[in-house]
Amino acid sequence: MSDVSKAKAKKRIGVHVGVAGGSWTAVERAVAAGANTFQIFSSSPRSWKSAPVKPEDALKMQQLRAKHDVGPVAIHASYLINLCSQTESVRENSTMAFRGEVERALALGAEFLVLHPGSWKGLTRTEGLKLAAEGIEKAIEGLAWQGKDFRILIENTAGAEFSLGGKLEQVAELVEVLKPCAPVGVCLDTCHVHVAGYDIVSEDGYIETMLVVKDTVGFDAVKVWHCNDAKAAMGSKLDRHEHIGEGTIGAAPFRRLLHDARFDHSVFIAETPVDQPGDEARNVGVLRTLAAG
Numbered sequence: 001m002s003d004v005s006k007a008k009a010k011k012r013i014g015v016h017v018g019v020a021g022g023s024w025t026a027v028e029r030a031v032a033a034g035a036n037t038f039q040i041f042s043s044s045p046r047s048w049k050s051a052p053v054k055p056e057d058a059l060k061m062q063q064l065r066a067k068h069d070v071g072p073v074a075i076h077a078s079y080l081i082n083l084c085s086q087t088e089s090v091r092e093n094s095t096m097a098f099r100g101e102v103e104r105a106l107a108l109g110a111e112f113l114v115l116h117p118g119s120w121k122g123l124t125r126t127e128g129l130k131l132a133a134e135g136i137e138k139a140i141e142g143l144a145w146q147g148k149d150f151r152i153l154i155e156n157t158a159g160a161e162f163s164l165g166g167k168l169e170q171v172a173e174l175v176e177v178l179k180p181c182a183p184v185g186v187c188l189d190t191c192h193v194h195v196a197g198y199d200i201v202s203e204d205g206y207i208e209t210m211l212v213v214k215d216t217v218g219f220d221a222v223k224v225w226h227c228n229d230a231k232a233a234m235g236s237k238l239d240r241h242e243h244i245g246e247g248t249i250g251a252a253p254f255r256r257l258l259h260d261a262r263f264d265h266s267v268f269i270a271e272t273p274v275d276q277p278g279d280e281a282r283n284v285g286v287l288r289t290l291a292a293g
């Protein structure tokens with residue numbers, strides 16, 4: 001096998017999986033879905049409560065990952081976290097919850113922690129940006145992330161009113177502010193890009209949108225692509241994920257993205273709906289097929 005085809009065969013394609021029975025079970029679910037990378041929640045995404053990682057669970061996860069050559073692993077932070085809320089108590093809860101996310105990610109040996117930048121409703125966008133950066137900085141203070149293969153990835157959002165990160169410029173701004181004090185990178189979501197109003201569907205649109213990526217966050221910073229088709233139209237700002245190839249994006253843009261050498265270093269993780277058993281494997285299979293030809 002040539003080096004090029006080896007790299008292609010090794011392309012990291014995965015899916016968000018559940019953790020019922022312990023976080024390590026996610027590795028088995030990922031492998032069963034044909035994935036060699038995956039994303040999980042490390043606690044309930046809609047609850048402030050969380051339990052610390054059990055050392056034996058972390059060890060099991062590491063052993064299974066090594067056995068099956070699965071990784072990197074992404075953890076998606078809780079949806080409740082809003083580091084730029086206008087309400088101080090929400091900001092405090094969010095900062096503590098995000099600190100817990102970082103602690104659990106480090107304990108599990110996850111490479112990436114994906115975070116939505118939050119909603120600055122009631123404030124200005126500049127204030128929101130400042131609060132988000134301060135919250136992240138405070139949350140990681142004193143934690144042992146230095147020297148680890150670990151990054152907080154700021155995810156672009158669907159561009160709903162007051163939500164930070166619908167524009168790639170805003171993601172880039174936050175990353176720039178954080179760079180001196182935190183290990184940061186970017187997660188781009190195809191559905192969010194599309195419904196936020198960037199054209200990735202037409203060939204010309206794709207070229208133009210990728211120029212925006214280059215000029216804002218830059219290609220190297222994009223560690224993860226969330227691969228989701230969309231139920232809603234381009235520019236609708238409605239975040240509803242659809243199975244790959246069955247939505248308003250369609251299969252062709254995913255093929256283009258998976259073959260785009262500027263993202264050879266990125267991993268591709270679906271967060272597609274699970275309408276029936278086997279949907280995780282089906283979407284991974286579609287991405288794998290698109291990546292192959």
Ligand SMILES: [Zn+2]
Binds near residue numbers: 155189226271
């Ligand atoms: Zn996403």
Ligand SMILES: [Zn+2]
Binds near residue numbers: 189192239240
């Ligand atoms: Zn989404």
